[in-house]
Amino acid sequence: MQVRKRIEAAASDMTASERKLAATLLADYPFAGLASIQDLGRKAEVSAPSISRFVAKIGLGGYQEFQRDLIAELKEGQQSPVEVHRADRAVNGGYLNDFIARAADQMQVAGDAITQAQFDRICRLLSEPKRKIFVIGGRISDTIAKHLSFHLRQARTGVFHIPDSTEVWPEYLLRMKQGDILFMVDFRRYQANLAVLAETASATVGARIILMTDRWLSPIAKHASEILPVPIESGTLWDTYSPALAVTEALVTRIAEDNWDETRDRIKAWDALRLPQQDMIK
Amino acid sequence: MQVRKRIEAAASDMTASERKLAATLLADYPFAGLASIQDLGRKAEVSAPSISRFVAKIGLGGYQEFQRDLIAELKEGQQSPVEVHRADRAVNGGYLNDFIARAADQMQVAGDAITQAQFDRICRLLSEPKRKIFVIGGRISDTIAKHLSFHLRQARTGVFHIPDSTEVWPEYLLRMKQGDILFMVDFRRYQANLAVLAETASATVGARIILMTDRWLSPIAKHASEILPVPIESGTLWDTYSPALAVTEALVTRIAEDNWDETRDRIKAWDALRLPQQDMIK
DNA sequence: GAGTTTATGAAAAATATTTTTCAGTCAAGA
DNA sequence: TCTTGACTGAAAAATATTTTTCATAAACTC
Structure with a gap:
């Protein structure tokens, strides 16, 4: 009452x-x-x-x-x-417009919750060529993680997307060195196995964990050295990942801009290899 | 302060x-x-x-x-x-807020560009239980497509995500019947092989194609019976997919809401199968 | 890899806050 | 005027909260 x-x-x-x-x-x-x-x-x-x-x-x-x-x-x-x-x-009005308005507002909230300094710091961490970057997300949020690793890979070397299947994780853990980055995306309905991965990577290997999560903070938070909080409540049945995607895009875009020369060269080299195959279809 | x-x-x-x-x-x-x-x-x-x-x-x-x-x-x-x-x-201000503001604007544009009638029509098409739904996206945009198929799968049966590799495509094509839906996401740097897939599916099998694309319209457009135009220019180096994700989320949310009883049951059944494995980690 | 600095949390100490006890006050009724 | 009973706040006691101290662990530097 x-x-x-x-x-x-x-x-x-x-x-x-x-x-x-x-x-x-x-x-x-x-x-x-x-x-x-x-x-x-x-x-x-x-x-x-x-x-x-x-x-x-x-x-x-x-x-x-x-x-x-x-x-x-x-x-x-x-x-x-x-x-x-x-x-x-x-x-x-209209369902779509309404939905979009909510998502847009949540994006604004995300923007407010992440300080400029933090944003810059994370961009810098992800840009340093000496550190390898490992990326993984949860069942659904892996789509966000993929987006990150895909674009990051265009801007630099040493980017690895860790697959879903836990069986191959040790292989990736072995490859990690102290100071490498493990970028994790984990939204509610947190996955226990990701928390275990975080624990191992930070305790055993000494990797630095950057975590993108919602406001309830995934259990990974305690191992993370940077947390990107992103709102996901859409006011509907399901959560919205648009803000998470927007933040991710902002990160990769900024990084690519800051390292434009290298990025351009990499994209060029990459295209040269890819184009001949593109039309290959049975 | x-x-x-x-x-x-x-x-x-x-x-x-x-x-x-x-x-x-x-x-x-x-x-x-x-x-x-x-x-x-x-x-x-x-x-x-x-x-x-x-x-x-x-x-x-x-x-x-x-x-x-x-x-x-x-x-x-x-x-x-x-x-x-x-x-x-x-x-x-700041980079992040700036980026987000642009993305939010583009989302508005997307909302305005898609009519309510079209939105409803597409929801209805994707809800009809008799039609199977096949989903596929381009190299990057498959993220969006995955999001769609993932959530759609919670609301109904008969949802298939077509893998990247062209080798298995025929298998999926064989499974398609007239009236089935092929939902494709294709943004610029269109992939020729997707166009071929669209051509085959529509001409040979008689599948209905729903296409989400940017305003330059992918070559798939000529085979599509519904086109969801989504703006992707972020005014930066790279495109933004946030509007596309928002529209996708609006679709799946609407569909899940309209079929809530079935969706709830499916999620429940699904969880029952998933939970015991969740902690399974080496 | 040794030495230094820095960051961290457990425990203790200090402080603030809330609740209880209790004696005084007041009003109403005889 | 006295008695009774309810209400009130000062002070004490009980709690909760915050800050300080200090030992340890981690990170960084040379």
């Missing part, structure tokens, strides 16, 4: 100081309740014990629980940017 | 656990910071002392001051969410 409702429900049966308290609380709801019990006491001109009793009276376990509830409400009620946005353009 | 800005400002000079902390904080800003230092520590997989030091580093007097600031911001922002949001955006 909402805290506000609880207060209203108990209103008929309140003492003088409790009413003072209730008024103070509701006058600046829910922020007044976020101060310490002392501060709130001062503000409402009521002693701390009265507050303690009040909180018990409205059926909560204690002042801390009371605050937790308020925060939860606030978070809940926090009008998501999506809603704000949608109100903005109320007109255009 | 906003706490978020403080974090960004200090980002260049952070240790590993501080970065983890920053990521956690920003991923669920500002609510993550409203928990107790212990809880936050648990969430970010970092010790309480590290948080204490972190808070000092970003120039605040202590955890309590940090929380007070967050609450003040929250209260501030509550007044006029839209304005605050806008203001935020304007300031922070």
Whole structure:
């Protein structure tokens, strides 16, 4: 139940100081309740014990629980940017447009959650030629990981995409050296085997792990030295990976731009090898 | 100064656990910071002392001051969410945000370019249980195609992802019946072999081709009965596939929602088979 | 590879916060 | 006016929270 409702429900049966308290609380709801019990006491001109009793009276376990509830409400009620946005353009509707608007908003959120410095740092790490780069993702998110490794491979040497099958993992682990990068993408419905891989790579080999994950943080987080948090809630049945893809693309594009000379040469060389085969079809 | 800005400002000079902390904080800003230092520590997989030091580093007097600031911001922002949001955006620029803004624009374009009627029609085609669905993409765009087939497979039977290697294609072609769907994703640097596949499938087998492509229209277009045009120019060195992914996600989400009962059952059955293996790792 | 620096968390200490106890106050009724 | 009972806050006690200290581990440098 909402805290506000609880207060209203108990209103008929309140003492003088409790009413003072209730008024103070509701006058600046829910922020007044976020101060310490002392501060709130001062503000409402009521002693701390009265507050303690009040909180018990409205059926909560204690002042801390009371605050937790308020925060939860606030978070809940926090009008998501999506809603704000949608109100903005109320007109255009349609399933697709709606979906896209949400995805676009989540992308914005991703942009805000990743600092510029972090972005630069990760680009730099992925650019250093001495480090090898190993890339892997989860069942679904491997598509994102593939995108990364594919483009990274055009910009530099030493990029390996680790296959799904755990059987060949040791082979890749053996190839890793200290300081090499293991870039992992893991979104919810985290895979236990990826966590094991992370553990091994960081503990045994000394690889540096860069993790792209959602806000609940995959268990890999504890081994990671860089975390790229990306929102994935689309407000629908399934998650959206568009923000993750956008961030990935931003990374690889930046890296390619920074190393343009090498990238251009590599693409050229690569095309020369690929084109003759391209039309080969039975 | 906003706490978020403080974090960004200090980002260049952070240790590993501080970065983890920053990521956690920003991923669920500002609510993550409203928990107790212990809880936050648990969430970010970092010790309480590290948080204490972190808070000092970003120039605040202590955890309590940090929380007070967050609450003040929250209260501030509550007044006029839209304005605050806008203001935020304007300031922070940077490569990533810039990139994301472009991608978001392109997504809008995609939304406008696909009519609601077409979107619905394609969803319906992909939902009809009698038609089998074959999916394939180009070298890079197969990422998008994989996403489609993966999710589609959760909503229905008879979904096949055609592998890269041309050698096995005939096998798939033999399996196709008139009226089956061949969903192809092909962006510039079109692959000749895909065009051949399209030609064969439509002329010989009588499959219906749905094509997702960019505005230059892949050579497959002439065989396609539905074309989903998606913009891919990012204004940078490389193209962006975010709009394509967003459209794909919109499709599969809509389809799953429309066939929710079946989808739910399939996912459940699927999980039952998958979970026991999930932890299987050497 | 040895030595130095730096970062980290466990434990202890310090601090802040909340709850309980308890004595005083006040109002209502005899 | 006295008694009774409920309400209140000061102070103490109990808790929870935060910060400091310190030993260890990791990373970096020469």
